[in-house]
Amino acid sequence: MKKTRRQFLSGVGRAGAALAAFSIVPARVLGAHAPSTRINVAVIGTGNQGTPDMQLFLTEDDVQVVAVCDVNRASGGYRNADQFLGREPARKLVDAYYAGQTRSGAYRSCAAYLDFREVLARPDVDAVVIVVPDHWHRVMTVMAAEAGKDIYCEKPLSLTVADGRAMVAAVRRYGVVLQTGSHERSRRQTRFAVELARSGRLGQLRKITAVVGPWNKSGPESGWQPTPVPEGFDYERWLGPAPWAPYHQDRCLYNFRFNLDYSGGQVTNYGAHSLDMAQWGNNSDRSGPVEIADAGSEWPTDGLFTVAKVVHFRARYANGVELECITRDDNVACRFEGTEGWVETGYKGLFAEPASLLRADLDPHERIGTNANHIRNFLDAIKTRTDPIVPVEVGHSSATLCHIGNIAMQLKRRLRWDPAAEKFSGDDEANRLLSRARREPWA
Numbered sequence: 001m002k003k004t005r006r007q008f009l010s011g012v013g014r015a016g017a018a019l020a021a022f023s024i025v026p027a028r029v030l031g032a033h034a035p036s037t038r039i040n041v042a043v044i045g046t047g048n049q050g051t052p053d054m055q056l057f058l059t060e061d062d063v064q065v066v067a068v069c070d071v072n073r074a075s076g077g078y079r080n081a082d083q084f085l086g087r088e089p090a091r092k093l094v095d096a097y098y099a100g101q102t103r104s105g106a107y108r109s110c111a112a113y114l115d116f117r118e119v120l121a122r123p124d125v126d127a128v129v130i131v132v133p134d135h136w137h138r139v140m141t142v143m144a145a146e147a148g149k150d151i152y153c154e155k156p157l158s159l160t161v162a163d164g165r166a167m168v169a170a171v172r173r174y175g176v177v178l179q180t181g182s183h184e185r186s187r188r189q190t191r192f193a194v195e196l197a198r199s200g201r202l203g204q205l206r207k208i209t210a211v212v213g214p215w216n217k218s219g220p221e222s223g224w225q226p227t228p229v230p231e232g233f234d235y236e237r238w239l240g241p242a243p244w245a246p247y248h249q250d251r252c253l254y255n256f257r258f259n260l261d262y263s264g265g266q267v268t269n270y271g272a273h274s275l276d277m278a279q280w281g282n283n284s285d286r287s288g289p290v291e292i293a294d295a296g297s298e299w300p301t302d303g304l305f306t307v308a309k310v311v312h313f314r315a316r317y318a319n320g321v322e323l324e325c326i327t328r329d330d331n332v333a334c335r336f337e338g339t340e341g342w343v344e345t346g347y348k349g350l351f352a353e354p355a356s357l358l359r360a361d362l363d364p365h366e367r368i369g370t371n372a373n374h375i376r377n378f379l380d381a382i383k384t385r386t387d388p389i390v391p392v393e394v395g396h397s398s399a400t401l402c403h404i405g406n407i408a409m410q411l412k413r414r415l416r417w418d419p420a421a422e423k424f425s426g427d428d429e430a431n432r433l434l435s436r437a438r439r440e441p442w443a
């Protein structure tokens, strides 16, 4: 990221501070691209992650953010107390940003929508950024692909294995570009660790440890009572394809990730980064393990939150590599252990043994990935009509690993997985958990 971008992002998540940041306009946005040659982007879901994602798109000088969409008009109640988000704060952010670009003449007001179908119906929208809870990813992605929109879909790509498969089919059928939001792939440090693992610099790869974070919120205990739906929040549209359930504020904004009806918990939330790294480093990111088993996960017995409280499972790949997924406070990390050393990358940094591995001068053929940031990589893929760094198949197989890990932990037994057929062998109960019913009219 360039310095100008960081200055701009210093305001992320706090509408007031972010508005103040708009007075710093990077020189490169002043008129390099005429409005008619820009990629028109709409952001669907302007909450905790949608708002910073939107700000990253805004600072790309060949992008025009023309629309935002959220079922929440404006409120607090997101991850942090100082976040006041929703479609109206998002629209104001966009308008303030473009209004600050007076010399470019780029100012066009941004429209705010409640219903994403109105966004998809706009012929001038080239690409959509889908940053809604996971239970909406399939429906929105498939409908966006049908409408011919290119798609940036946040991680985890899917809520179920069947959802991911449907998303792959739609993206390929309609020939649109999809980037999965597993942005750790576009980080130099991640790529370097993966390059060491894939190139044989660690000797023969033996074991991978993937870290996911613990619960960072606590939910209502047993006996919780429904609370009134806040004014300006369309709860029915928020639920969409998920099973109907009485409203509680800890069900929806941000906290949806602790409820299995809308998410897979921290396995899918953080695993969409750390298990994605594991798959990449093992060179199996369009495939998966052949065996997977619970290793001591812990689950809540009552209350509103239903996802695994302590994540712990083990898996084995056809090449003999063992994978262990554990819960740890540093949230995201992946360690690759080979016969001649190990490397670990994650939120805490990059570590290796022997430390000389960190100074390895890799040959060009050992290099993978790109130097572009994740969003730039998506925009370049739109222009060249090529796959971005985390195309739909890769997002799908990383999410699949998260889902089958969840299923093994739920069933508490060893499961045999066929990565080509995307089914468990000889276990009907496990196979039934690979898909879910969707509520009308979203089925």
Ligand SMILES: NC(=O)c1ccc[n+]([C@@H]2O[C@H](COP(=O)([O-])OP(=O)(O)OC[C@H]3O[C@@H](n4cnc5c(N)ncnc54)[C@H](O)[C@@H]3O)[C@@H](O)[C@H]2O)c1
Pocket: 044, 045, 046, 047, 048, 049, 050, 069, 070, 071, 072, 078, 079, 085, 086, 114, 116, 131, 132, 133, 134, 136, 154, 155, 156, 181, 182, 183, 237, 238, 239, 240, 252, 253, 254, 255, 256, 269
């Ligand atoms: N790449 C990352 O590191 C990263 C980080 C955080 C979240 N995420 C992902 O982003 C997604 C959203 O997570 P979040 O933390 O921003 O959640 P959030 O609850 O803070 O925001 C989601 C927003 O989507 C809105 N929404 C829900 N249904 C909608 C609909 N039908 N139409 C329009 N808007 C709708 C909600 O009202 C809310 O404002 C999740 O898939 C999550 O995993 C990715």
